[in-house]
Amino acid sequence: MFSITVRDHIMIAHSFHGEVFGPAQRLHGATFLVDATFRREQLDEDNIVVDIGLATQELGAVVGELNYRNLDNEPDFAGVNTSTEYLAKVIADRLAEQPGRPQSRHPAPRRGRRHRGRTGDPCLRRPLLRPAAARHQQGTHGPRQPAGAAAHRGP
Template identity: 80%
Template sequence: MVAHSFRGEVFGPAQRLHGATFVVDAKFKRAELDADNIVVDIGLATERLRAVLGELNYRNLDDVPEFAGVNTSTEFLAKHIADELAEAVHAGSLGEGARGLSGIEVSLHESHVAWASYERPL
């Protein structure tokens, strides 16, 4: 759950401060299973995703210094979360097996008809 506003006529009434509630999905991709026959340690991935979301939850994103001057669109937030997860992979925070991942995709769902995804390679 976040609050934010947008700049630009394309956003219409969403230029005013408003709230958004998202369901977040993270997809981890690889061509072959690791030595333990898994794609990623789901426990470590869940912990890291929870930590990334915890930094955003119940915040007015307009007040987050890191996002100053940025339209924090659903797409932007999906990219931000994917990038944070990618950093965790590179740092080894998701376990050594995660180094074999080829990509991450993050989807944010506001409803069954309003959602966006961002996919990035590793």
């Protein structure tokens, strides 16, 4: 299995509804790191998982729609608790819907032409959102990686 992860961040304001959220029921700000990972069983004929430049560009376009926004004022989020998990789902869904969705190139079946990939190939894992301040407080932030991508080959 091969994977490529691209990273960006968002800064938002929002509030929650429900006693379980305690003081976060009041308007507050949050900064999230957003990692989107693309996976393939095998590298394509160009020995890549995905066009890393396009993946970075498309993730930037998706998070740019949320950045510096008060989500309580956004119609798409009216009455919704915009938890970390919910925002990860929204970003993944929007990234998957992008017209220029980053995908590997494969020979097209029966035609012998190249195209920009097939739905679900490579597999997009749900973006991982990490509240930046929480990571820092827990001391797990480790060495800072440059914006862009990290490659990983796993089992």
